[in-house]
Amino acid sequence: MPTTSFQTVDDLNPRQRLLVRIDVNAPVEDGVVQDDRRFARHAETVQELLADGHAIALLAHQGRPGRETFVSLEQHAAILSEHLDHPVEFVADTYGEVALSAIRELEGGDVLLLENVRMCDGELPEEEPEVKAETDLVRALAGEFDAYVNDAYPTAHRSHASIVGFPLVVDAYAGRVMEQEYRANTAVREQEFDGPVTMILGGTKAEDTIPVVERLADAVDHFCLGGVIGELFLRADGYDLGYDVDGTDLFDHQWEDHSGAIKNILERYRNEVALPTDVAYETDGNRVETGVEGIEKDTSYLDIGSETIDRYTDIVTDSDVVYVKGGVGVFEDDRFATGTVEILSAIASADCVSVVGGGDTARAIELYGLDEDDFTRVSIAGGAYVRALTGESLVGIDAIERGVRS
Numbered sequence: 001m002p003t004t005s006f007q008t009v010d011d012l013n014p015r016q017r018l019l020v021r022i023d024v025n026a027p028v029e030d031g032v033v034q035d036d037r038r039f040a041r042h043a044e045t046v047q048e049l050l051a052d053g054h055a056i057a058l059l060a061h062q063g064r065p066g067r068e069t070f071v072s073l074e075q076h077a078a079i080l081s082e083h084l085d086h087p088v089e090f091v092a093d094t095y096g097e098v099a100l101s102a103i104r105e106l107e108g109g110d111v112l113l114l115e116n117v118r119m120c121d122g123e124l125p126e127e128e129p130e131v132k133a134e135t136d137l138v139r140a141l142a143g144e145f146d147a148y149v150n151d152a153y154p155t156a157h158r159s160h161a162s163i164v165g166f167p168l169v170v171d172a173y174a175g176r177v178m179e180q181e182y183r184a185n186t187a188v189r190e191q192e193f194d195g196p197v198t199m200i201l202g203g204t205k206a207e208d209t210i211p212v213v214e215r216l217a218d219a220v221d222h223f224c225l226g227g228v229i230g231e232l233f234l235r236a237d238g239y240d241l242g243y244d245v246d247g248t249d250l251f252d253h254q255w256e257d258h259s260g261a262i263k264n265i266l267e268r269y270r271n272e273v274a275l276p277t278d279v280a281y282e283t284d285g286n287r288v289e290t291g292v293e294g295i296e297k298d299t300s301y302l303d304i305g306s307e308t309i310d311r312y313t314d315i316v317t318d319s320d321v322v323y324v325k326g327g328v329g330v331f332e333d334d335r336f337a338t339g340t341v342e343i344l345s346a347i348a349s350a351d352c353v354s355v356v357g358g359g360d361t362a363r364a365i366e367l368y369g370l371d372e373d374d375f376t377r378v379s380i381a382g383g384a385y386v387r388a389l390t391g392e393s394l395v396g397i398d399a400i401e402r403g404v405r406s
């Protein structure tokens with residue numbers, strides 16, 4: 001079991017005033033949260049802190065500015081309250097007068113949830129901890145608390161103010177989720193495997209997946225790509241897809257940022273990278289498939305096709321270990337869930353070590369009636385978990401390690 005070099009909640013004195021960063025960033029459809037997996041995990045940490053008599057202000061984010069999933073945390077407070085079986089007051093402010101006065105009224109055994117921290121200037125973008133420690137957000141809140149607890153493992157790879165700023169100015173601890181995910185992912189990384197190692201990389205976030213391919217290219221035998229990531233790789237390979245059509249904002253800016261790295265990966269690691277040879281799209285309400293040679297620039301491609309699914313499931317079946325990050329299609333729509341579900345089913349039936357991660361992706365297991373027990377581990381984190389597999393540190397954990405101590 002890896003040991004930790006950071007303070008955990010075991011090191012806290014009882015009855016403190018705590019600022020606790022959690023990650024309840026969830027899939028949201030039509031403004032409504034669709035999954036409570038992260039809430040359930042953080043509720044255990046909060047429960048434990050309540051039992052020790054602490055007064056707790058929770059800090060969290062939802063979505064990214066400009067996205068449909070970027071909403072208030074009001075419903076998150078209600079969901080968390082159900083999991084805790086304890087009231088969670090929602091405060092429609094993060095660090096202004098309303099927030100500060102609610103925080104000052106907190107007594108031991110009270111919990112409140114502050115408004116979406118990504119609504120505050122200074123939380124984004126990623127900058128050095130010293131810069132983040134100087135933001136209005138950190139300066140306003142830091143003096144109100146005895147200690148800062150970071151339980152937000154799924155965001156531990158982001159150098160945002162609520163993750164790296166507070167540990168420089170407030171006594172900092174890792175929460176239970178942070179500690180458990182850190183230990184589990186470190187343990188997986190330190191295991192040695194005799195047979196083939198496969199990574200299924202899909203989803204939407206190129207910034208989280210491309211560095212992983214670069215850093216693990218020598219250790220991983222097969223990277224099977226799908227989702228937005230797969231389309232960006234196909235575009236780099238000369239196919240006419242991976243563009244924003246129908247008002248999406250997923251492809252062009254990522255292409256601008258990452259096309260050079262993608263082309264470089266294809267040049268150096270062509271043998272390890274498996275790309276879709278067919279894809280699926282919608283016509284007249286139905287799923288239709290085409291080989292990549294039939295691709296058209298103004299069509300949205302929403303899943304990998306049957307031939308690709310067969311190739312990827314064969315690779316999975318022959319693997320000793322399979323890591324999954326990101327769905328290979330828009331699995332929330334059952335017409336385009338086939339790729340993600342068939343690959344997950346193949347992993348569940350295979351004799352292999354398997355880890356499935358991602359705030360959205362882990363949801364597919366429950367949504368399509370698969371059994372979580374058929375996987376070695378299901379992480380609530382996506383980008384943070386695959387980064388941890390590379391052995392690179394996570395800025396959120398670094399910040400707790402170097403932070404001020406009581």
Ligand SMILES: Nc1ncnc2c1ncn2[C@@H]1O[C@H](COP(=O)(O)OP(=O)(O)OP(=O)(O)O)[C@@H](O)[C@H]1O
Pocket residue numbers: 154202203204205208226227228231250301302303325326327328329330331332357358359360361362380381382383384
């Ligand atoms: N071809 C596609 N076009 C658009 N969206 C896609 C496509 N393929 C997959 N997706 C979307 O990718 C999302 C999952 O990707 P995402 O990068 O958010 O991973 P995640 O599992 O949530 O990990 P993390 O926790 O790091 O966010 C799914 O909601 C799915 O709809």
Ligand SMILES: O=C(O)[C@H](O)COP(=O)(O)O
Pocket residue numbers: 023025063064154155158205359381382383384
């Ligand atoms: O779901 C996640 O991966 C985390 O909550 C981080 O969200 P982000 O990718 O929008 O920074």
